[in-house]
Amino acid sequence: MSHCRLARDLPAYVDRDLPLDASLVFEAHLAGCDSCAAAVAAQRALDDALAELPRPRPAGPERVRLLAAIAERVDSPPQQVRRSPPIRWLRRIAVAAATLALLVAGATRWLPRRPSPEPGPLTAAEIAAEIATESLPVAGIDSPSEEPPSEQAPPSAFAAADSEPARLAAPRGELAGILRRLGSGHAAAEGGDLLTTFLVAAQPLSERGVSLTALLMALLHDEDGELATASAEVLGAAIHNGAMRRDEPGLIGSLERALRRSDRGAAMLRALAAIGTRGAFEAIARTAAQPALREPALIALAASGRCDLQDELERALVDDLRGRADDVARAERVAAHLVLPHPEALRTLGALARAGLRESCSRAVLTRATTTAVPLLAAALRGGEGALRGESALRDDAIALAPLCGDAALASPLAVAARHPGPAITAIRALRAIGGSASLLALAEWRAEASPSRTLAHAAEDAFSAIADGLDRAALNRAITATALADAPIAAAFAEFALVADGAGAAPLRAALLDHPLTPSCLRARTALALARGHEPFPAARALELLRGAAPDSTDTDNSAGDATGGSDDSTGASGDGGDGGLVAALLVLLYAEGHDPALRDGLAALDWRATPPRVARFAAAAQRVLTEQSIDRSVDRLGSLLALGP
Amino acid sequence: MEDDRALAEAASRGDRGAFDRLVDRYLDRTLRICVRMLGNLDDAEDAVQETFSRAWSRLASFAGHSTFGTWVTSIALRHCTDVDRARRSRLRHVAALPHDFEPDRDAVSRTAAAPPRQAEQRELLRNLDAALAQLPPRLRTALTLRTIEGLEYEEVARTMGTTIRSARLYVWEARQRLTRELGLGEERGAPAEGPR
Numbered sequence: 001m002s003h004c005r006l007a008r009d010l011p012a013y014v015d016r017d018l019p020l021d022a023s024l025v026f027e028a029h030l031a032g033c034d035s036c037a038a039a040v041a042a043q044r045a046l047d048d049a050l051a052e053l054p055r056p057r058p059a060g061p062e063r064v065r066l067l068a069a070i071a072e073r074v075d076s077p078p079q080q081v082r083r084s085p086p087i088r089w090l091r092r093i094a095v096a097a098a099t100l101a102l103l104v105a106g107a108t109r110w111l112p113r114r115p116s117p118e119p120g121p122l123t124a125a126e127i128a129a130e131i132a133t134e135s136l137p138v139a140g141i142d143s144p145s146e147e148p149p150s151e152q153a154p155p156s157a158f159a160a161a162d163s164e165p166a167r168l169a170a171p172r173g174e175l176a177g178i179l180r181r182l183g184s185g186h187a188a189a190e191g192g193d194l195l196t197t198f199l200v201a202a203q204p205l206s207e208r209g210v211s212l213t214a215l216l217m218a219l220l221h222d223e224d225g226e227l228a229t230a231s232a233e234v235l236g237a238a239i240h241n242g243a244m245r246r247d248e249p250g251l252i253g254s255l256e257r258a259l260r261r262s263d264r265g266a267a268m269l270r271a272l273a274a275i276g277t278r279g280a281f282e283a284i285a286r287t288a289a290q291p292a293l294r295e296p297a298l299i300a301l302a303a304s305g306r307c308d309l310q311d312e313l314e315r316a317l318v319d320d321l322r323g324r325a326d327d328v329a330r331a332e333r334v335a336a337h338l339v340l341p342h343p344e345a346l347r348t349l350g351a352l353a354r355a356g357l358r359e360s361c362s363r364a365v366l367t368r369a370t371t372t373a374v375p376l377l378a379a380a381l382r383g384g385e386g387a388l389r390g391e392s393a394l395r396d397d398a399i400a401l402a403p404l405c406g407d408a409a410l411a412s413p414l415a416v417a418a419r420h421p422g423p424a425i426t427a428i429r430a431l432r433a434i435g436g437s438a439s440l441l442a443l444a445e446w447r448a449e450a451s452p453s454r455t456l457a458h459a460a461e462d463a464f465s466a467i468a469d470g471l472d473r474a475a476l477n478r479a480i481t482a483t484a485l486a487d488a489p490i491a492a493a494f495a496e497f498a499l500v501a502d503g504a505g506a507a508p509l510r511a512a513l514l515d516h517p518l519t520p521s522c523l524r525a526r527t528a529l530a531l532a533r534g535h536e537p538f539p540a541a542r543a544l545e546l547l548r549g550a551a552p553d554s555t556d557t558d559n560s561a562g563d564a565t566g567g568s569d570d571s572t573g574a575s576g577d578g579g580d581g582g583l584v585a586a587l588l589v590l591l592y593a594e595g596h597d598p599a600l601r602d603g604l605a606a607l608d609w610r611a612t613p614p615r616v617a618r619f620a621a622a623a624q625r626v627l628t629e630q631s632i633d634r635s636v637d638r639l640g641s642l643l644a645l646g647p
Numbered sequence: 648m649e650d651d652r653a654l655a656e657a658a659s660r661g662d663r664g665a666f667d668r669l670v671d672r673y674l675d676r677t678l679r680i681c682v683r684m685l686g687n688l689d690d691a692e693d694a695v696q697e698t699f700s701r702a703w704s705r706l707a708s709f710a711g712h713s714t715f716g717t718w719v720t721s722i723a724l725r726h727c728t729d730v731d732r733a734r735r736s737r738l739r740h741v742a743a744l745p746h747d748f749e750p751d752r753d754a755v756s757r758t759a760a761a762p763p764r765q766a767e768q769r770e771l772l773r774n775l776d777a778a779l780a781q782l783p784p785r786l787r788t789a790l791t792l793r794t795i796e797g798l799e800y801e802e803v804a805r806t807m808g809t810t811i812r813s814a815r816l817y818v819w820e821a822r823q824r825l826t827r828e829l830g831l832g833e834e835r836g837a838p839a840e841g842p843r
Binding site for chain 1: 776
């Protein structure tokens, strides 16, 4: 390390943390100082090497898998986590020892503290001293530099120190006694306590160098079913807690052989599930062929969420669903344990639904795994990342399952799915089933881009009406104020749906569209015009208010109202974006023409048309000419054409 | 993009969607840090899952004094330290990643870094990986957060529960040790004075 006078700036320079002026000074210094230059070069070489280190960034299906695993862990209580922290009692001893060490060393100053004003210069020597004392646990951050000797006991207890069969006969009886005293009622979730108790009791055997693994594996085949069960549960707990290797030679085979006896099969299955390797689950899958163990074996497969054995699980369950009533009932009980960590699991659920799985069962699976099910369904509906491209069958299954999930987040993906001619009608029905403001918007999104057949259009209109019927004012307002409606085509589609909607929800929807301050102006204007055409009551005061509030149209550069007497429609003019003023004017003129309302007449007369947007004035003039030249009915039609609304 | 604080507040009120968005936002960084602390992808994935599980259960205690990212990183680091201590097997290095994991093509590099083609460069990376694993946890943490993840010193200090000055010295000490270990031109001798 350089010892020249500017060497103190080297760390900050390397870290690009020097002020500019000091950095320039140091750079100039480098030109004449070989030692600093060499030090900088070494650090730059280190930086280059650090930049080359692999930096995992999960993408695609792997990201979906990891996110799903996180979601599942968040949903699971801490004691069900597979890889659990060290055994509780050992941790308590470690913490107690650490606490004592803290008190003896008076080392409370090593406790972590929040960033605070800098306490003063701190030298590297002090830091080195702090690093050297990292053997002291600090508020839960325990040192990795030393491990309490007692933590070595669990691995060595299960390590095969002495597994000669001839020498195991006596200890076998001793171990059997220990297991009988433990009892066989411990559930896997209490594996930590079971293992601790077992290890304490079996310590004399361990100290004599007896292989507990060999003994326990031998006891799997004991005539006493309870003894075999207890042995399997201890093995499972040891694997679960990381005290025993998952790839212990012969373990899977031994468990699978023991499975053939029905008095211990369930415990063997749990131990295999605790191992969790593909080999273990393949053994479980083979067990499904045994009638007595079919259900627990399939449950273990279903709950594992393993992608690589999904086909076997699906085949077994579809077979059962097509069988007798008992088989169907078993399949439903197994299906209740399905997890959805990946698209293949969703495919399985779809296959089961097609094979006759009751909707209530599918719904239970989906609602239990909402955090994974919704992204999977959405991906399948969109047919994009996370789903298998081109898999129209998976998309069809997703459309069928979406209403059972009922999540509003699926509305937009369903709109995407509805763009495909084949599933369009079912996707629209699914939107109707899901309901909610999100479904209203999704229908508008779909309509803005689709060119549907008359049948499909009517189905969409019916769906929109039905959904609107079921919404309260707050939900309608949410739909109306959604940012999606800032998109003009979507807003226009939404308004079209609202204008033709019937049923109890239609009038409140149109009223909500009209009165909500955040309603896009074109949407409000088109609705107002529709109300007028429908002769629905509309207060003159409100009409004047709307006219006064019409904003100047920044695109007002042409005669966007078109030729009132015979020109072609200009659908890009008065309608759509910014057409508020023109439409409101049309509304006012219609009201004036129809009702000769004195208040309105006076209000119009008092209005300074020079202050209104030019478009408004021009359109009002054009509308006035229409009204004076034609009958009221034809005026309405003509104005509607001008506004590209049609007759 | 939604503000982290707003999402965290929503999540603390039970909005799972808000929490999922935070998870997605900080998944990559948390995974990288756990890989660096634990040395292999399998353990790191498990640590990431545990980290976010704990974050969810402790949202009520997230007072917003630090950023959500800092808070989650501190949870991850504490968990990694626990795991590292309890682990019995040797660290496996991160040499082989599954094909679904993309190399970070936007990795900050002071040169136009190309994948290592020469045996010497590959050897350096192996040695670097091993040397990082041998650093004391505080030094490894500080270097990971500052130099690899590019966090500001204030955030490094908050995450580690120490002062900014200490964080700077940890990073420098880590750099010194690595360059010495790798023989990158540093003279052997007295430790550097450290930054001001």
